[in-house]
Amino acid sequence: MERYGYLEEQREGYPVAAWIWGHRLRVGQHWMEYLLEFLNVLAGFDYELGQGINTDGASVKTEYARFTRLGLRRFVFYDDWEKTRHPFDDAARKRLEAALRQLCDGPIRPDEDPLMLARSLLRAFSAVEESRSWFAKSLFPAHHNLLFWEGLRKGATKFREQRSADALHPHQLDADVSFDARNFFARGGEVYYLILSAGTRNAPALRQTIADRLRDLLKARNEALGELAAIIDQTWQQQVGDHSNPTPTGRLGWIPDPDYPLYARIAEDVATFLQADLDPLETLDLLAHLVGFHLTLYIYHRAHPQALSAHGDGRCLERCRPCLPIDALEGADGGVVRTISMAAFREQEAHIICQAQAYIRAQVAAWVDALTPGADPYAALDSEARAHFDLPRLSKGRRDAFSDRVNALIRRLGAHPDRTALSEGYADILIGVLQQDFDKNFKGVHRKLAKAVGLAAPRKGPGARFVLGDNLLKALTLANIPPGDGMTYDEFLQRLYERYGLVVGVREAREASLLERQRVNGEYFERNRAALLEKMKHAGLATEYSDATAVVGG
Amino acid sequence: MIWNANIPPGDGMTYDEFLHRLYERYGLTVGVREAREGLLEQQRVNGEYFERNRAALLDKMKHAGLATEYSDATAVVIRHLRRLNVGQGSVFEVDDFIINGRPADPAAQAEHERLFAPALDLGGRRFGQERMAYLYGGAAAPKPEEEHPLMRWLPHCRRKLFFEWQDAAAADRLFPFQHLPEYFRLVGGDPALLAHYRREIVLGLNRAFSGLYLTDADALYVTSQYAHAVEQPVPLVRVKIPADGIALQPAPAQTEAFDRDLTTLRLVIYPPPGVEAQPVTWPVDLLRFEYLLRRARGSTPDILADECELSIRQLKDTLLARFAVEQPPGRVDFFAADRNRYTFRTLWVDPQGRIRI
Numbered sequence: 038m039e040r041y042g043y044l045e046e047q048r049e050g051y052p053v054a055a056w057i058w059g060h061r062l063r064v065g066q067h068w069m070e071y072l073l074e075f076l077n078v079l080a081g082f083d084y085e086l087g088q089g090i091n092t093d094g095a096s097v098k099t100e101y102a103r104f105t106r107l108g109l110r111r112f113v114f115y116d117d118w119e120k121t122r123h124p125f126d127d128a129a130r131k132r133l134e135a136a137l138r139q140l141c142d143g144p145i146r147p148d149e150d151p152l153m154l155a156r157s158l159l160r161a162f163s164a165v166e167e168s169r170s171w172f173a174k175s176l177f178p179a180h181h182n183l184l185f186w187e188g189l190r191k192g193a194t195k196f197r198e199q200r201s202a203d204a205l206h207p208h209q210l211d212a213d214v215s216f217d218a219r220n221f222f223a224r225g226g227e228v229y230y231l232i233l234s235a236g237t238r239n240a241p242a243l244r245q246t247i248a249d250r251l252r253d254l255l256k257a258r259n260e261a262l263g264e265l266a267a268i269i270d271q272t273w274q275q276q277v278g279d280h281s282n283p284t285p286t287g288r289l290g291w292i293p294d295p296d297y298p299l300y301a302r303i304a305e306d307v308a309t310f311l312q313a314d315l316d317p318l319e320t321l322d323l324l325a326h327l328v329g330f331h332l333t334l335y336i337y338h339r340a341h342p343q344a345l346s347a348h349g350d351g352r353c354l355e356r357c358r359p360c361l362p363i364d365a366l367e368g369a370d371g372g373v374v375r376t377i378s379m380a381a382f383r384e385q386e387a388h389i390i391c392q393a394q395a396y397i398r399a400q401v402a403a404w405v406d407a408l409t410p411g412a413d414p415y416a417a418l419d420s421e422a423r424a425h426f427d428l429p430r431l432s433k434g435r436r437d438a439f440s441d442r443v444n445a446l447i448r449r450l451g452a453h454p455d456r457t458a459l460s461e462g463y464a465d466i467l468i469g470v471l472q473q474d475f476d477k478n479f480k481g482v483h484r485k486l487a488k489a490v491g492l493a494a495p496r497k498g499p500g501a502r503f504v505l506g507d508n509l510l511k512a513l514t515l516a517n518i519p520p521g522d523g524m525t526y527d528e529f530l531q532r533l534y535e536r537y538g539l540v541v542g543v544r545e546a547r548e549a550s551l552l553e554r555q556r557v558n559g560e561y562f563e564r565n566r567a568a569l570l571e572k573m574k575h576a577g578l579a580t581e582y583s584d585a586t587a588v589v590g591g
Numbered sequence: 592m593i594w595n596a597n598i599p600p601g602d603g604m605t606y607d608e609f610l611h612r613l614y615e616r617y618g619l620t621v622g623v624r625e626a627r628e629g630l631l632e633q634q635r636v637n638g639e640y641f642e643r644n645r646a647a648l649l650d651k652m653k654h655a656g657l658a659t660e661y662s663d664a665t666a667v668v669i670r671h672l673r674r675l676n677v678g679q680g681s682v683f684e685v686d687d688f689i690i691n692g693r694p695a696d697p698a699a700q701a702e703h704e705r706l707f708a709p710a711l712d713l714g715g716r717r718f719g720q721e722r723m724a725y726l727y728g729g730a731a732a733p734k735p736e737e738e739h740p741l742m743r744w745l746p747h748c749r750r751k752l753f754f755e756w757q758d759a760a761a762a763d764r765l766f767p768f769q770h771l772p773e774y775f776r777l778v779g780g781d782p783a784l785l786a787h788y789r790r791e792i793v794l795g796l797n798r799a800f801s802g803l804y805l806t807d808a809d810a811l812y813v814t815s816q817y818a819h820a821v822e823q824p825v826p827l828v829r830v831k832i833p834a835d836g837i838a839l840q841p842a843p844a845q846t847e848a849f850d851r852d853l854t855t856l857r858l859v860i861y862p863p864p865g866v867e868a869q870p871v872t873w874p875v876d877l878l879r880f881e882y883l884l885r886r887a888r889g890s891t892p893d894i895l896a897d898e899c900e901l902s903i904r905q906l907k908d909t910l911l912a913r914f915a916v917e918q919p920p921g922r923v924d925f926f927a928a929d930r931n932r933y934t935f936r937t938l939w940v941d942p943q944g945r946i947r948i
Binding site for chain 1: 820
């Protein structure tokens with residue numbers, strides 16, 4: 038399989054999800070962290086797409102810079118309520134505040150303290166808290182200078198000895214904070230960076246437009262806020278002086294199939310979306326929704342039963358289009374559309390699981406086909422499986438269970454097994470062993486993202502179904518209709534279906550064969566269509582004229 | 592109240608008392624949606640409504656700064672609402688009146704009988720039977736998850752009541768639009784009254800834009816903030832429009848559905864000093880009026896927000912697109928919490944790297 042991104046020389050094994058959906062998406066990543074990580078990577082490559090690649094003709098840069106901004110984030114997040122207090126950080130904060138105090142004009146009254154005001158202002162941009170330690174919290178990137186990479190204070194929680202920090206130089210206070218933990222920046226944002234890069238490989242102008250617009254968004258807007266953040270961080274850097282630690286860097290993961298047509302479509306969406314003239318904070322917020330939507334769609338596309346075979350004939354966008362019926366009626370039809378939508382949501386999850394199993398079966402079958410006569414088939418398969426799926430990283434319990442089951446298979450099939458039986462038996466064992474890791478780390482990604490961006494409801498609890506939340510609806514409208522353009526509501530719905538598989542009206546329901554499969558009256562989808570239009574009119578996204586035509590955008 | 596039979600008594604507090612207390616303490620008004628939709632003949636009972644919005648409500652209460660002060664109380668409120676399954680039944684006085692009548696008030700009871708005792712339907716007995724079935728239950732009662740047939744009568748009955756009750760003021764009181772009489776007066780076009788309510792609308796918009804309990808009505812502040820703030824939000828002020836640059840006017844409206852002209856209200860917002868742009872005109876219909884006035888008078892974002900927030904957001908986008916200009920370098924305007932209120936603040940960052948207020 039062809040891959041796109043950065044391949045580590047030393048490593049060939051990956052979990053099964055990586056082989057289908059890239060390295061990697063993980064359920065632990067907060068939905069906002071996809072945007073944060075993506076923008077960090079982009080800014081770390083100085084706002085250039087297509088960098089950090091070693092698979093497809095090496096790019097100029099192979100590593101992106103990781104912004105540390107320890108001064109800024111200590112100033113904003115480290116306080117008396119800190120979860121992970123550390124004498125070094127207490128000392129660092131004290132010194133930073135003293136230095137910043139020098140920068141404030143005039144006598145300070147307690148209720149007129151510019152530093153307190155600056156802190157509460159910046160603190161309001163706290164993007165991810167989730168009761169994390171200060172070094173793992175993030176700011177919403179209202180400006181480039183608010184971007185920084187996830188950190189980790191080594192041994193922070195094991196700290197017992199009350200070392201005095203007074204005698205230490207500022208750079209020593211920072212020395213134990215590392216930036217390669219990947220607890221939360223799990224590479225989901227890198228995957229998005231890679232998708233946009235791969236999607237614009239043959240469209241350099243588009244690539245440049247996206248990068249320039251994002252640079253403009255992060256550097257030319259909210260400049261005063263950016264200056265404020267810069268002053269605070271530089272004040273700390275001046276304390277550290279020449280001893281500062283070198284800027285840490287990172288390398289990308291990879292995605293499969295660089296020519297996958299969905300990548301180009303996602304890049305088109307982003308380019309159109311970024312043309313909209315919105316408030317910069319609103320743009321970033323909607324972009325976060327769009328990122329989550331695109332990644333969910335990407336998961337569904339590649340989970341489609343035909344995804345492994347359809348790719349390559351140029352029609353996979355059509356053949357692997359997911360079927361996502363949107364419940365816009367909110368149960369007002371007695372739950373008919375909702376029930377259909379819930380079934381479709383469960384179906385997508387089933388596709389995801391089946392795709393992983395199908396991949397394992399296909400791999401095992403290929404290995405079995407390649408077995409050389411005379412050699413021990415079990416040993417050969419073991420060595421393939423260990424290498425390809427990186428089995429050594431599994432827990433000892435899982436590995437022992439694997440060996441036990443393989444031994445049982447050997448006893449059952451003997452030393453010279455029938456190839457079909459061997460392939461099936463071995464694949465079953467492998468599926469059993471890999472399942473737990475897959476369920477724990479990947480299966481829930483789509484659910485978490487879809488719910489967070491408003492593609493699925495309810496946010497918590499059972500009965501998930503597809504919906505279109507206000508923000509997502511707005512983001513999708515802007516991603517499909519450039520400013521000044523417009524299209525009829527029916528064209529818009531048709532486009533949502535063709536591009537994403539979203540089913541709203543009766544026409545799309547018929548095209549997706551939903552009416553036959555679910556044996557429902559088309560009238561329900563007609564009402565569904567009207568309900569979404571009502572919502573779009575409320576939101577000012579659509580206008581209805583007296584001749585009953587509705588226009589979206591425009 | 593019509594749904595009393597379905598509500599298990601909890602903690603010795605009836606839902607009535609609970610709603611009353613809820614309104615007094617939090618300004619929360621529950622369920623206006625159905626009444627409005629009934630008027631528009633789209634009555635639908637939406638059981639999932641609150642389920643879906645619970646998280647959003649909590650979110651919004653947080654934005655209003657309530658979660659920090661009342662976090663325990665908030666949780667209690669949310670728990671109550673969850674158990675009571677709000678939205679499964681109507682909570683409106685008008686529906687209560689239609690179904691139960693008002694035996695204690697002879698005049699109203701006589702009016703009730705005049706309106707509803709004669710045949711509402713061709714057979715002449717269906718409404719009466721279904722009303723009795725609703726009130727007294729019995730074997731014919733539908734399953735809990737099914738809609739009671741009586742619900743289908745409500746939109747018609749509400750309309751009948753609204754148009755046929757001869758004491759208009761008494762009828763108006765039954766409808767959950769608290770500011771309906773004021774709206775009617777404003778549509779009449781009294782300039783002093785319009786100027787007075789303009790301030791309230793501006794205050795309501797300030798609160799709706801920022802999500803905070805602002806108190807300044809001298810200017811309209813168009814704000815922008817990180818929408819998912821974990822801490823108390825600190826909105827950046829992008830545009831400040833003096834209240835004098837805003838006009839509230841009666842506006843003729845024509846719709847094909849009516850055979851005579853309607854008058855509604857509109858807000859005309861002129862660009863702030865120094866900005867060359869066309870003014871922004873925004874229709875203020877009864878629903879928006881009700882919502883903004885409630886916010887101005889201290890209500891937190893309630894269920895009406897679901898109907899109005901999108902259009903208010905759209906207004907905000909328009910104002911930003913048309914009126915926002917680059918701030919002078921190094922200047923950030925925002926609202927900061929200052930003891931018990933939010934105040935407009937400006938922070939300056941000098942080119943020399945100094946920070947001042």
